[in-house]
Amino acid sequence: MNLLFWLFIGYIFYRIFKGYMRFQQHYYRAGQFSGITIDKEQIASSELGLFVALMAKVAKADGRIDELEAELISNTFTDVAKAFPQSERVREILKEIFSTEKHTTDNIDEICIRLQQLTQREPQKRIMMLTFLTNLAFIDGHFSSEEESIILKIATLLRIDSSRIEAIMQQFAQIHKTPPPQTTLNEAYGLLGADKNEEMKSIKKKYRELVKKYHPDMMQAKGASEEYVKDATQKMQKINAAYEMIREARK
Numbered sequence: 001m002n003l004l005f006w007l008f009i010g011y012i013f014y015r016i017f018k019g020y021m022r023f024q025q026h027y028y029r030a031g032q033f034s035g036i037t038i039d040k041e042q043i044a045s046s047e048l049g050l051f052v053a054l055m056a057k058v059a060k061a062d063g064r065i066d067e068l069e070a071e072l073i074s075n076t077f078t079d080v081a082k083a084f085p086q087s088e089r090v091r092e093i094l095k096e097i098f099s100t101e102k103h104t105t106d107n108i109d110e111i112c113i114r115l116q117q118l119t120q121r122e123p124q125k126r127i128m129m130l131t132f133l134t135n136l137a138f139i140d141g142h143f144s145s146e147e148e149s150i151i152l153k154i155a156t157l158l159r160i161d162s163s164r165i166e167a168i169m170q171q172f173a174q175i176h177k178t179p180p181p182q183t184t185l186n187e188a189y190g191l192l193g194a195d196k197n198e199e200m201k202s203i204k205k206k207y208r209e210l211v212k213k214y215h216p217d218m219m220q221a222k223g224a225s226e227e228y229v230k231d232a233t234q235k236m237q238k239i240n241a242a243y244e245m246i247r248e249a250r251k
Helices: 002-023 040-045 047-060 067-081 087-101 108-118 123-138 145-157 162-177 185-191 200-214 226-250
Strands: none
Touching (some): 047 108, 047 145, 067 087, 145 162
């Protein structure tokens, strides 16, 4: 019996270790593109620069970028910039790329084809990118026909199987189908770790820190299970709903 017990315990630790290794999986690492020239043209033509350009297309597809989307995008700039030297300078370039690309609609094919070429031997990386883009489209709780159309187009151009993109969209649709539970104003303050007498500037800072904590990390790429993704996304919903409730109450 003791042997069976320790075998069972060993199996549990093995599963935990394997899960941890998946969690720590890196698609990108700090300084990975250390040999690249730090200018807008070079950054824009890199795979991460192309990804940011696609983020701009998806974010602007429904004609607006709300506060939660803006926070996610800002945090992603920070993550992506870590793959390059002079990360602060690169972050500013990524912001410029995003700003330019969100007003341009006739170059999606070109961007996707180039990105597919750069990652042709890494299909999982393209799937990861598409998952990030789909999450961005869903994050405000409204998945418009324009957003769906652009996500499907990007998936096709990146040569991602239609069944895979359908599964990704259904995953996020299921998460967002159930709205976060109704909370009182006091509970909303508690969720953000804030006080009702606190200034809105301080509350916004706490909100942004929580968004940063739970946003999808491009550098880590987490390699996490669907349950982890679901849990983190639901927490984001609750955080955003609490923040919006406090904002409305302060008007």
